[in-house]
Amino acid sequence: MMNALERRSTFALSSIFALRMLGLFMIIPVFAVEGQSYQYATPALIGLAVGVYGLSQAILQIPFSLWADRFSRKPLIVLGLLLFAIGGAIAAMSHTIYGVIIGRAIAGGGAVSAVVMALLADVTREEHRTKAMAVMGMSIGLSFVVAFSIGPWLTGLVGISGLFWVTAIMGILAIFTLFLVPKTTRHHRNFQQGYLRQLKQVLQMPDLNRLHVSIFSLHLLLTAMFIYVPSQLITYANIPLEKHGLVYLPLLLIGVFFSFPSIILAEKYRKMRGIFLMAIVGVILGLIVLTLGATSKYLLLLGLGLFFVAFNVMEALLPSWLSKAAPIQSKATAMGVNASAQFLGAFVGGTLGGQLLMLHNTSIGWSILTVIALVWFVISFGLKQPRYLSSIILRLPEANDQNTAENWTAELLDIHGIEEVVVMAEQKVAYVKLDKKIIDEEGRQRLSQLFGKQHVI
Template sequence: MFKKILPLNSIIFLRFFGIFLVLPLISVYASSLESATPLLVGIVVGGYALTQAILQVPFGVWSDRVGRKRVIVFGLVIFLIGSVISYFATDIYTLIFGRLLQGAGAIGSVVSASVSDVTREEERGKAMAIIGASIGMSFALSMIFGSLLGGYFGVDFLFLITALLTIIALYMATKIQNGGKIEIIYPKRGTEVSIFSRKEILYLFASSFLQKGVMAITFVIIPILLTGDFGWEKSELWKLYIPAMIIGLATMPISIKVGEKGGNPKLVFLISAFMFVIVAGILSFGNSENLIITALLLFFPAFNLIEPLIQSMATKFVRADEKGKVLGYTNSFAYFGTFFGGVGAGIFLSFGSVNELGMILIVLSAIWFVWTLTIKNPIPKGNLYLKHSHFLQQKLERGDFEFVDEWYLNVSENLLVVKFDKKKWNEEDLLQKIK
């Protein structure tokens, strides 16, 4: 499995590393360019996410028709062109164009589909977890290297690094294995219930939007405050970002242990939302350098606590045939959150103050916290992977097994996949009952 997903994992790591690399300093850099305004700076910070959100689904559909590898290569070339344009940009409008092009290489959903194509059913969850961990690691490392290298060599140099990394990603794309599209047959359902009518799913969409929106706002406000109000040099910001990121990384194992393995993601989301309330309060009422530093040191743990859980949780509240749709919406809400967070902060700062923006964040974070109190933890489910037989399929179709929550047929791998409630049954007892 690892050999199959290595090129895809490398591509997703390099691409996200390049996107995040400029984040610690991009607002300060954009503010120094010709024709810069707070609104345009906000578009620079979050603009890539708008084109990314809009083009996720079209790229996925296109890859179904012409093949994954071809679309991945095309998306990387677009990302490369956007990075080069951003490197040579000397005014705010050219930089915006470059950032929008970077986002237009929207291959995230295509890479996920490729992972599904080249892995077996029982390997797929682990493969997706590896991809998710790579994205988290790319964010962590980019915060460190972006602030360090950008501070000493300039933010434009970071776009050059991104372009070079994209060339490496293009080479890795040539190593992608072609996997036959897996055919899955789902049994006919009764009345369909829209995913937008399920409160846990709506909550996760909102959480994805708010988490990324707060991230964008934070990276608009804090660098400007530190360099403008408190006299920090851009080359010094790494001294703050590195310890903040280390603290944030240290919370991820706790998040996985409590939320994933412990089966209590609600507690993790509550802690995260409460920490965001505190961060917003500091940004609103804090008037000292130490308080702003404290806000950043709290932001990273709050962000990283739920980062490993959002997509995992989303898939646990839906049927297997709805996972792709739900993950697509979750990603789109995240990208829209990044865009509207960055642009919204820019618009607001054109006529309002950082303190007033912080008060809006307090209200949003408080609503998020209260909303979290109303959701339920997902019921732990297990999967049985059974060799297909018409006899067993007929029994499943008749509903002979009261313990089955859902099932489907993986035609390509000749497997019947049976999902069950782990609180009520264990795998050994179920196998005995089926046989």
């Protein structure tokens, strides 16, 4: 069970994701129409205003994550949220489409998704990582449903400029939730290397690349589906656009209900690879149902339900697996590459979804998405079971000065099998992450001699 510190940190960092995503998602269902009111607006520029946010995110995730492996993560998150808020304010004050594009590009420049996930990995024990990531995934899904439900209504109250002001305010509010997250200092035995070498190391790891392909494919399919499916819900299920949130919310809850047992199996019984591949199969089955029965109301909802169950499982497993597979000293960098792949997937999915709408043939459209999912499964089949680390919590030495802390962590890291020590000085504790399969009896004895059982919480 997660301790109070982990629960508080998970809530705070999930709230940062939710607030950012809520502001972002509320724009999507209304801007194609409302954007026409801006001076110089054309369909191409309206599309650019929507897409430029994701492009900025994709470009800047890697630089932010490289910095996050060298410097404190919290100040970088604050910088990213300030850019998000400033960009929203610029878009809110703009009267031309060009001003909105500039504002959206600046807002996307706050590319700290990977940094937030890396910080969550720091402040949670290995055994509870997937649960924490699942909560974060649920917060994103919930913000998506809420945004699509209230975005049109809120726009009617405050207009499109007011909606941009709401996104700016949410960015500022997200900064305050960081006060709930403890300040951390990370220690590991690996030497610091150059930026390019660090990035090259991450890009040369086959399993990490398979995970990048997975997040790219998942968000490509998700974005394409949500461009493609609304018109089908209207045409074949007779559900008006303003009530689509009432469809997505129950499906999301069903997905969450089924995803938690899967997460427990993946972590407790070390079946992550099997559950991961089963989730991809779930995506494929959902798309096959949609291919065969998209014109049927009940088959349409069944296919969406299967997709949502698989999506929730994948959203929980992917960041957790990534944090296990990434080198300790390059955790944020690996997550940055992964986040870039996610935003590129959304960009490609949006473009593909628009092209599918032009086909006027639902079966062909869903068949194309099914083929993409099958290719994803083939690529992912080569994944190896991740390494499972364990965590123990130690109280800091009473003499808690910098020299004592450095000597303390150096002695710990000298024990074969201990991979990382994350120190939370204000809470007077540290998470020690170790591989139980590697640590030998001599290491256990040294650990007991150094700290004794009374230091373990």
